[in-house]
Amino acid sequence: MGSLQLQSIRKAYGGHEVLKGIDLEVKDGEFVIFVGPSGCGKSTLLRTIAGLEDATSGSVQIDGVEVGHVAPAKRGIAMVFQSYALYPHLTVKDNMGLGLKQAGVPKPEIEEKVGKAAGMLSLEPYLARRPAELSGGQRQRVAIGRAIVREPKLFLFDEPLSNLDAALRVNTRLEIARLHRSLKATMIYVTHDQVEAMTLADKIVVLNGGRIEQVGSPMELYNRPANLFVAGFIGSPQMNFIDGERFGDSAKTVGIRPEHIGLSRDGGQWKAKVIHVEHLGADTIVYLESDEVGPLTVRLFGEHRYAADDVVHATPVIGGMHRFDAEGRVINSGR
Amino acid sequence: MKPRETTMDVSEIKRPRRWHILVFLLPALIVYTAVMILPLIETLRQSFYNTVDGQYAFVGLGNFQVLFGDPRWAADFWNALRNNCVFFLIHMVVQNPIGIALAAMLSIPKLRFSAFYRTAIFLPTLLSFVIVGFIWKLILSPIWGVAPFLMDIVGLKWLFAPWLGRPDSALIAVSLISVWQYIGIPMMLIYAALLNIPDEVIEAAELDGVTGWSQFWKIKLPLILPAIGIISILTFVGNFNAFDLIYTVQGALAGPDKSTDILGTLLYRTFFGFQLQLGDRSMGATIAAIMFLIILAGVSLYLFAIQRRMRRYQF
């Protein structure tokens, strides 16, 4: 239980089409992440699945049942919002229990479920508090707890961590990963954060302008991007794109990830001047300008003593090249 | 590092006297004192004075003794106070629930022409009470009113009665006219409070299965409770100061047979006199003082007992 099928989902606001035919299949127990630039329709798609928006056309099926006309609460889903969306006038306990209470679940059972969820999220000390008396991280955990107690088939998360600071984000991320393992529920998760996407997902869905660009496991997307957009979107720093002609290649564009370029002072394929160097400790990012292939970003592991205005030689790693045709589709990927 | 030293340093910093604050406050203070505080003090003072043997003299609580002790004064006063309470209760049970309902309907996102409804319902509040009173007198007049005519069209003429002219219905009729006029204020305040509830909270409720009426009772109503409190106290102050509408609809005698007499009209007749009754400043001031105490008590009750218990929600 907990599978999802989307078939040619379209959604328009007035005349403006936001989702332009989305087909997607999510298997039971999968952790699927939607990524894409701002405004590409991630939230809209999630809200369509939840039933908060009606699709203009297309079908949404949960466990093989068409839910297009089923009320949100009856779809067996739970959603966690970016802004937490807790009920400000209720205590943590009542926030988590309201859905069950509304469904007519007997009190002792609500108590038990809320207690269990609070235990999983270490919220026991705060059960009697109101949302205003909690920190941001605690509030987000309450929002997650509210989703858990309903024991949904499908969890929907809309950028749940983006209001949290970096350290808390890592913790909560781990917590969500742990939850996914222990609940074995299907989860769909929207994020802007590459690290979140790469670390949490079984499957990443890259959206752009209301369309799906590619669906695949994190490593598939990293190693075999289907087009220029995905190649540029996944991976940080961004992939280098080089004009095929300058490169002497039949492809329109050739992409090389910054970590797939080697640097040497003595000799190599392209001579280049160092423009800027960023020392990150574990990594060193070197920005180059080469006469042959234009600007290049290179990511080296560990510390390196390059400085601006040094003259260096860059060599692409064999098999690290992605070739794209004039429409931006991949011709072949290195590995 | 000695923390004690730092605290001493802080306390030793002398702030320059900020005279300009006083200067900026002064104009408002002067105006407010001249038009509000002095008249209030003067009224309260007058309620302790009266003319004794042709001499203006301090009589202590004598005026209050007359007001509550003399059967005729007391009858008038208690009648006005009781009518005023009825007036207030009708506002509380009619105006505010309807205001909330209108606001709830206005905040339905799919409602069309909501800006039009909002303006239309708020419009009477902007009208002068003279116009409102006059319009309703015309509408409800049994002789040339439009109400009997319209009710006749739909076959309800038998329901019509000269509501403003009958002692048992006049107060209710006048209260409802006042409700009609001021319904826009609770509606707007509640509407603003409802708009203040974030969409995502409502959506979370939808996902929790809390929809329709139970959503209103369990989510929206608790969140607009502070606004309802403010509306109640505004209604209270407004109703116990009311005078104008009754004066225009029923005249200073607040007829028929004083059945619509409230504290405001009683004060007016007492202070300025009307027809055969001579104006009595001291007794007028005494009634004004009582009105002040009633309103003060109500506002204090709200501020110290109710508002403190109420939570304001940040979203």
Ligand SMILES: Nc1ncnc2c1ncn2[C@@H]1O[C@H](COP(=O)(O)OP(=O)(O)OP(=O)(O)O)[C@@H](O)[C@H]1O
């Ligand atoms: N209620 C609405 N009415 C009209 N247009 C809307 C509405 N909601 C969203 N849109 C439009 O739909 C598009 C997609 O919005 P959506 O919120 O799904 O983006 P998103 O991918 O979640 O972006 P972000 O990453 O910034 O949250 C945007 O161009 C937005 O302007």
Ligand SMILES: [Mg+2]
């Ligand atoms: Mg979004």
